[in-house]
Amino acid sequence: MSGKSVPSATPETLQYWEHTAQGEIWMPRCDDHGWVFPPRPHCPTCGKRPLDWKQLSGKGRIASFIISHRAGVGYQDEVPYFIIIVDTAEGPRMVGNLYGVPVTPESVTIGMPVEVFFEDREGVHVPQWRPVGSTVTL
Amino acid sequence: MKPDDIVIVGASESENIGIVPDVSAMGLAIDSALRALDDAGLTPADVDGIAGTMHPAELALQLGTRPRYADGTNVGGCSYMLHVRHAVAALRAGMASVVGIMHGESGRSRVGVPMMSMDMTAAPGQFERIYGVAGTFSMFTLPVMAYLNKYGLDESALAEVSVAQSKWAAQQPRALRQKIVTVDDVLNSSMIAWPFRVLECCPLTDGGGSLVLTTASRAADMDLKYAPVVVAGTGSLVEGAGSSFMEDLTSFRAFRESSAEAFRTAEMTVDDIDHLMIYDAYAHLPLYGLEDLGFVGKGEASEFIKSGATSPGGSLPMNTNGGGIMYTHTGMYGMFALQEAVRQMRGTSPAQVDGVETSFVQGVGGMFAAAGSVILRKP
Ligand SMILES: [Zn+2]
Helix, strand or coil: CCCCCCCCCCCCCHHHHHHHCCCCCEEEEECCCEECCCCCCCCCCCCCCCCEEEECCCEEEEEEEEEECCCCCCCCCCCCEEEEEEEECCCCEEEECECCCCCCHHHCCCCCEEEEEEEEECCEEEEEEEECCCCCCC | CCCCCEEEEEEEECCCCECCCCCCHHHHHHHHHHHHHHHCCCCHHHCCEEEECCCHHHHHHHHCCCCCEEECCCCCCCHHHHHHHHHHHHHHHCCCCEEEEEEEEECCCCCCCCCCCCCCCCHHHHHCHHHCCCCHHHCCCCCHHHHHHHCCCCCHHHHHHHHHHHHHHCCCCCCCCCCCCCHHHHHHCCEEEECEEHHHECCCCEEEEEEEEEEHHHHHCCCCCCCCEEEEEEEEEECCCCHHHCCECCECHHHHHHHHHHHHHHCCCHHHCCEEEECCCECCHHHHHHHHCCCCCCCCHHHHHHCCCCCCCCCCCECCCCHHHHCCCCCCCHHHHHHHHHHHHHCCCCCCCCCCCEEEEEEEECCCCEEEEEEEECC
16 A cells, blocks of 8 residues: 555546546547546536547657655655656646656656556556556556 | 825734744734734724635634625635735725735744645546645646746756845845855755755745735825835736646746736836736746746746846846745745835835836736736835
8 A cells, every 4th residue: 555645536527537447538528629627527618518528548748747856645655756747649638647767857858758557546546657668557 | 007096005024934933823914914004003993804815704803803895815825916906996996995914824833723634626636636746846846847848948947046036035134045046056955846946945934914905095194104005906817726737838827817907907018117026936937927927028037037137236126025935935925925015115125126116016826726916106
């Protein structure tokens, strides 16, 4: 048990976490205005509801990153570690950690391709990221 | 120019700021409020409007007033800019005649502070903080590499912010960090969340600060210690919680729109501004701010700061208290940016700049979640 934070799903986000448990990322999508993330039951642009959920490819590129030298909850054994923002191939922007490369600023470039994998936290499967082709897991 | 209709007649910080283990958060707020009221010869009973991020009813009880106007807006550290904006509207509408805006926080000593609980069901809780976010230093900072990469800048771009502000802090006896630092000092200070070093992050402190606002006509009948300071214009925008959810990682929409509204309502442009405060919990914020407010072009802020333009003797004195990074940062720093702007308009800052007639104060709240702008000027 790492003691890492476990996200608390709400009825409005439950589908997201049910899909991650299957190893997939799905998000609500408005036919007219695109993806809705963080997940909400309506389109923030036009108010349409309900929305259909669609699957993302799980591929993306690093949009920004920091290297945390202070441990967040449950991360005591990982310091220092990456926190990254990923621009997914489909557009929505997600936060995660990056694994599978040395934890140095030189290991990362903005625009570097990454792919999702999932970390099991007490049964909730949290999206994480690794370079395309890496087989690292948690 | 707009008429001088709403003015600041009281402004004070608490007697002590920095490390104050013998006063509670509320005690710091009330101490500063009494001092601010004293500027205008007022007592708590004169205050018929209150604002603050603390619970308004508790604030009213502790101060000793029964206000007919109360504003408990809390959008983070720029809430006080929004309180000023709302107070201007309330005073113009006759909803209050004297508004006290109060801040007290025991960020360092944690005296009289309720237990903080992180909402893990909110969007940042479910989708950001679960990734080992140990503090604001590893989330508020997260967009910065997108910015630095876009403009081909390196880590020294951030360090220059702290270097420039340390030159002001050296003139401020109440600043927590008073030493003038170099780029090397900053880059060699301990790593917090690469690329941010400790000297690019605000320290956590204790302190209080309050403002008293009224109408110009009411102020004319008061026995004022200092000339009133005119609230010339205000603006605000709530962007939404979470730094990864901001529209553009390299430019803050709330800075752009909040500042534009302040300029519009003040009937001013950047050319009219003599003195600038940009909320700096972390060193990237003055870079975003200078660009988003329109003082420099995109990607030009660090070069502008490096040139000395914002340092003592420069054309645009900025963060003249040393900023949140050097002066004090109780958690919601916005009140202290406003206090220094008022001091500059009164001519009482320990780092007083000669001849300044106007000041622009830009706040940010949460982690790129909201922004509030206030333009002050001499009457
Ligand atoms: Zn829509």
